[in-house]
Amino acid sequence: MLATISQALPRLSPSERRVGHWIIEHPKEAANITLARLARECETSEPTVVRFCRHVGLGGFRELAIRLTEALSSPTTYVHRDVSPDDSASDAVIKVMDASIQSLIEMRSQLSSMPIDEAVIAMKSARQIAFAGLGASGHVASDACHKFFRLGIPCSSLSDIPMILQFAAITQPDDVLVLLSHTGRWQDFARAAKLAKARGASVIALTNPDSDVAREASLLFPCPVIEDTSVYTPMSSRLAQLALLDAIHVALALAQGDTASENLRRSKDALKF
Amino acid sequence: MLATISQALPRLSPSERRVGHWIIEHPKEAANITLARLARECETSEPTVVRFCRHVGLGGFRELAIRLTEALSSPTTYVHRDVSPDDSASDAVIKVMDASIQSLIEMRSQLSSMPIDEAVIAMKSARQIAFAGLGASGHVASDACHKFFRLGIPCSSLSDIPMILQFAAITQPDDVLVLLSHTGRWQDFARAAKLAKARGASVIALTNPDSDVAREASLLFPCPVIEDTSVYTPMSSRLAQLALLDAIHVALALAQGDTASENLRRSKDALKF
DNA sequence: GGCCAACATGTAGTAAAATTACACCAATAA
DNA sequence: TTATTGGTGTAATTTTACTACATGTTGGCC
Known part of the structure; x- marks a missing residue:
């Protein structure tokens, strides 16, 4: 949480930045201060x-x-420090790994505030699910597609803007559109979300909570943006998204009950030797 | 805290005892409920x-x-227990996340025994790098390809057996073939490794150390196999592979020095708004 | 049985805290 | 200059936690 705040600092207005600074410097007191006093x-x-x-x-x-109380009561190991050019290879490798672990731990601590049940309900009765992502998120999308289709729900993955918009334009009320974006800045994504929502489809977004895409979505899974302070910084947030989709996948499988076990087992058997 | 409450239960009045019971049964919701609703x-x-x-x-x-929030976000080390069909959705989700975190932590602890420097040397002077994987690993492969090509090295991703074999058959001495496989059981992978090695190419394998593929590779990154005791078990090992490739990527970028920063910055700038 | 005491519980009011609506001002672009 | 946008504060509204007080309810004692 504190990490999320310090990452957000640069893109805040002066007064808000003061607030962020104060919280980072006095996390203990901040945990149970009142609005007025802060x-x-x-x-x-x-x-x-x-x-x-x-x-x-x-x-x-x-x-x-x-x-804040959550963050303060959970021990923070694996703190992320940026990789610097004069790190030795092994230093760098460990730092990258730590950053990845850290981002998963952060996501874990925020799971309780995510609309997992709602997402499962929407997906369970979906006519089809489409996963949309560009660039690195495109891979996440096709991975998710590959995973969810084994539950017996028609799935597709969309990885370019025209396809996404076209899909959004022809959605039906029981379709689900999952939008994957790190920054949430692509305007076309927000447009697609609006379009699909207008046609009654569920729009689930895994993205930066402070973005147009997030605002347009019907269900939001907030994913903190890792500001790329260094060109070397890897895409740990992509790992977090993958893990989150894994989690949703399992939750959905559970909700489906017997059908899911059956489908999963069959698709596994098909690969046996 | 929850223990304190249940301890106090007997000496409370009936109505207050109801309150205590409800909190113990719904600790999650209780953590941020309002007085009136409770x-x-x-x-x-x-x-x-x-x-x-x-x-x-x-x-x-x-x-x-x-x-309550303090109590709920308590240490609870990330030990993985299998997801069982009668888990609630939130239980399952946390277990999946824990499993993912755990597998990354394990990989981190084994980093020192991995041939990262050797891999970086091989890749740095590579004429081209090919990432090969089937099924879920196919996505890892294309993700890696998408990442490494930004360092200015020609990359490709191969996700079916004929392509992999064909590629292996035409490799040149300074080509690098990266094989991604969870189990390492695909015989064709081992064949491709042998073929490529015979032609002088470097074969890097991210796979189960106890497998034919591992034995044929010139550089081995051992990835522990997660035995699928339950159909619900997600693919945490895939996350570990991705994170490992991230790490190698950064190490390679560092080794390339200025060239890499330059290439990375350029490809980032190309996406600016 | 009637009366009092002690406790349990709820009603209604209060003070404080969080949130929202709206207006102002400064910086920037037309 | 004028319009527009984003940042900021003022003031009103709503929500929330807490308190004072009234009402019942039980159990003992004359």
């Missing part, structure tokens, strides 16, 4: 603090308190 | 709930929320 402490107004919370992907000030 | 849920009044809090040694209702 505002006074940072020499700003209450709404600004609330806006700050929204910008770092929280629902409101109350959630901030919850997330 | 009272309604237990069919009692708000002051009773507050009195309950006082009786279990808390200052008030607000403190209850804090203590």
